[in-house]
Every structure is written in structure tokens, then in C-alpha cells.
């Protein structure tokens with residue numbers, strides 16, 4: 049089997065053996081330089097993460113954090129991951145991408161939410177397929193509820209759908225004609241109105257002259273997260289024999305052997321406190337979150353719940 053190598057321009061082609069091709073790749077990897085800073089490509093600062101080195105990518109995009117190798121594709125090319133301040137993952141391919149691009153769908157799933165793949169329009173009999181490229185997130189992916197926005201401006205009738213997504217739980221379409229969701233929007237709007245000073249609304253550090261649905265969804269995500277957290281904490285308290293439904297699942301080997309009711313209540317408080325701490329950590333240290341994700345969610349939870357009582361058996365600091 050032969051391989052094609054092009055030098056200088058695409059019409060200057062050479063047919064070489066597979067062995068020769070591998071040698072050429074080896075030589076290239078030893079001598080390749082970054083086209084922007086002309087440094088020799090290495091495995092650290094000048095790692096080839098796109099069409100340029102890591103140092104150049106980070107200099108051009110100072111607000112993103114490098115999160116390491118994400119995967120190797122079927123051609124053997126490496127895809128690298130970055131995280132922005134909103135917790136959205138960006139990816140770029142070595143020697144191929146101009147710059148890291150947002151991978152919103154991946155970020156949503158990484159955070160523990162489910163993305164709908166089909167949609168049945170009102171009064172329609174046919175299901176619509178929802179692509180992965182057209183998603184937006186309202187709220188923080190570190191919270192337990194977000195609003196997911198799907199848009200397709202090119203298909204007939206311009207499709208826009210909103211979903212309430214619960215971490216490790218359901219994803220439900222926001223239907224403005226239902227009383228429940230109408231009330232939800234109304235509550236958010238009333239709250240937004242209360243931020244109005246003069247002719248400006250003051251929301252999330254921004255001054256706005258008018259309130260859009262997107263702003264209301266940010267508020268809804270925040271309010272629903274608070275309610276959802278309380279619901280889970282409440283349910284955890286009602287089941288002393290199995291105190292950890294869904295979100296709070298402990299691994300068997302890590303379950304404390306003889307915990308009485310009061311210790312369990314404390315454990316739940318610890319969990320809540322940890323969740324708050326975690327969301328702050330996530331907000332400030334996205335790359336660390338990324339690393340933890342690769343270790344799997346259950347081990348992360350196990351650490352969070354068990355650590356305080358092991359390190360501090362009296363729980364004095366928590367009472």
C-alpha cells in the first residue's frame with residue numbers, strides 16, 4: 049500500500065511506501081515549529097493543540113483554560129479540550145483547527161444533563177431530529193437546573209425550543225401555554241422588575257433596558273436549582289435506611305457502617321455545604337473540575353460526602 053505526501057503545494061505529490069510515510073511523520077514531529085511563534089513543537093508549552101501551539105492559543109484566548117487531551121480520533125489525531133469561564137468546554141484538533149470552538153452539547157452532558165434528540169412539534173405527528181450543534185445554556189452548568197435552548201434558523205418555520213434540564217434527572221420542554229410554566233416565567237419577570245432602577249434593569253452584573261426571555265430563563269434556572277436542591281435534601285432526610293437517593297448515591301464500600309439519624313442529618317448538611325463549595329470551585333477552577341470529571345462522578349461524590357467525617361470525626365466545625 050502506498051501513501052501520498054504533498055510538499056509545498058498540493059499538486060506536488062509523492063507516492064511513498066507506508067514505511068517511508070511513517071518515517072516522514074516522525075521527522076516532521078521532530079522538526080515541526082509553530083507557524084505563529086516559530087518555536088519548536090514540544091509536549092509542554094508549545095504542544096501542538098491546533099494549527100498553532102498551546103502558548104499561542106492561550107495568548108490569543110486569555111479567558112480559556114487548557115484542560116488536556118480529550119480524545120484521539122479514528123485517524124490518530126488528537127483533540128484537546130479547554131474550558132471557558134462559564135464552564136463550557138471548547139475543543140480543537142492538532143494541526144487542523146484554527147482555534148478552539150465551543151462544544152456546548154458535550155459540556156451539557158459532561159455536567160450531568162440530558163440533551164433531547166427528538167422533538168414533536170405541537171399538533172404535528174412527526175418527530176423532528178435535534179442536531180447537536182445548536183444548543184445554548186441559560187444558567188450555570190455547575191448548578192442543578194439549567195434551561196437549554198435549541199435553535200434552528202435554517203429549517204422551515206425557524207425552530208426554537210426551550211427545556212428545563214435537571215442534573216442527573218429529566219429534561220422537560222418549557223411550554224408557555226401551561227399554567228405551571230406561565231407562572232414560572234411570571235415569577236421570574238416580577239423578580240426582574242424589582243431590579244429596575246431608573247430606566248435600567250440590573251441583572252447578573254449587566255445593565256439592561258429591556259428583559260428578554262433569555263434573561264428570564266437565567267432567573268428560572270437559578271430559582272429552580274434552589275427548589276430542586278431542597279427537594280433532594282428533603283427526600284434524603286426522609287429515608288434513613290437509604291439516605292442517598294439519586295444525586296447523593298454513595299458507593300457501597302464507602303457507606304459509613306453505623307450512622308445514627310443525627311449523623312445522617314449532619315451528612316446531608318455537609319453534602320449541601322460541599323455542593324455550594326463545589327459550585328464556587330467550579331466557577332473559579334474549571335480545569336480542576338475537568339480533571340475530576342475524568343475520574344467519574346461516583347468517586348467524586350464519594351469523596352465529597354465521606355471526607356469531612358473522616359478528617360474530622362467530631363464534626364465540630366460543622367455544627
Ligand SMILES: [Zn+2]
Nearest residue numbers: 082085101104
Ligand atoms: Zn506558538
